[in-house]
Amino acid sequence: MKRIFLITLLACSWWATKAQNTVKMETMHADSAAISQILEKLYFKGIYEGDLDLLKQVYYKGTLLFGDVKGQPYAKTLDEYLTGVANRQSPKNSGKPFKGEVLSVRVTNSIAVAEVKVIMYDFVYQEYLSFHKIDGQWLLVNKMISDIAQDASSLTKDKVTKGGKKFNLIATIEILPGFEAAVKKAMVTMAAETRKEAGVELFLINTKKDSPQTILIYETYRSEADFELHKTLPHSKVFFEFVKGKIKDDKIGVNLLTGIDN
Structure with a gap:
């Protein structure tokens, strides 16, 4: 009788663990999809159109941006970045090619990192975006970028030929x-x-x-x-x-x- 009870207990425990893992995986997939949607519908669209209202929905108010552009160090506060967006010609109005692509999203509980690529003007940005889930909402809390246009030789040659x-x-x-x-x-x-x-x-x-x-x-x-x-x-x-x-x-x-x- 004790043996049957032990087997039943172990079986229930195994099924409970499996169910918990399944729920956790489903939650991770849902969070990953949510972040991808934020990037596609708010982040890329906001950059392309120069729409500050869209971008402000993505960023946490204290976000910092670091990296390099054309080999030069890049460091800005969120306010400095948004001011730059407001005062520049948007990629949409420039008539130049634009493309935003989500390469990967990795989620661990309330934190996540998205790797994206943004092609705009004559830049090709490789970006690593850190997200944190705050009050049920995923917000971008840190942005790291590097302009890899010179590394993308085939793309660079094409740009020079068509519109450089x-x-x-x-x-x-x-x-x-x-x-x-x-x-x-x-x-x-x-x-x-x-x-x-x-x-x-x-x-x-x-x-x-x-x-x-x-x-x-x-x-x-x-x-x-x-x-x-x-x-x-x-x-x-x-x-x-x-x-x-x-x-x-x-x-x-x-x-x-x-x-x-x-």
Whole structure:
């Protein structure tokens, strides 16, 4: 009798464990599917359309973003990232190819990591996105990115062949009286760092002969994306902040150029 009872107990225990494992697996699959849906319907769509309302549904308010872009260190708070999205031309409006792809999602209880690839402008981002389930909702709490465009040689060649047009412009700065020396010194420092950028082919600074307060900058980038990247790099941001109150209307005039042979 005792033997029959023991066998029954072990059988019940085995079935209970199996049932628990089944429920756990089903929950993991459901969570993985939920995260994939968030990425497809909110994350990728928000990036493509430049829709902050969609993106704010994905991110936890304290999210930090780290990585590298075109070989340059990348570090932003969520507010800085969203401000950049708001002020740039969206991939949708740029007319350039865009693709967001979920490569994998791994879930462990209330945490998860998604590996995705985002192709936009002239960048190919490999991303690792950390999620945490907070009050029943999966939120992105940390974002790591790396621009692998140069590694994707076949894709890079295709981009150059189809649409890798150089981006040319002339920037004009009108210095306010009394700030000429300080602004010009800051300009020389920023120009030296700018010329080190991989996407910069020409960055030539001059002043008008009859107007030494006017700075003209001839700039050539490998692509429009390289120009957009230039504006976000630390040496550019330091310069933009420094010249506030020292240049006319706190604005840098930009005239886009098109080569006659294009």
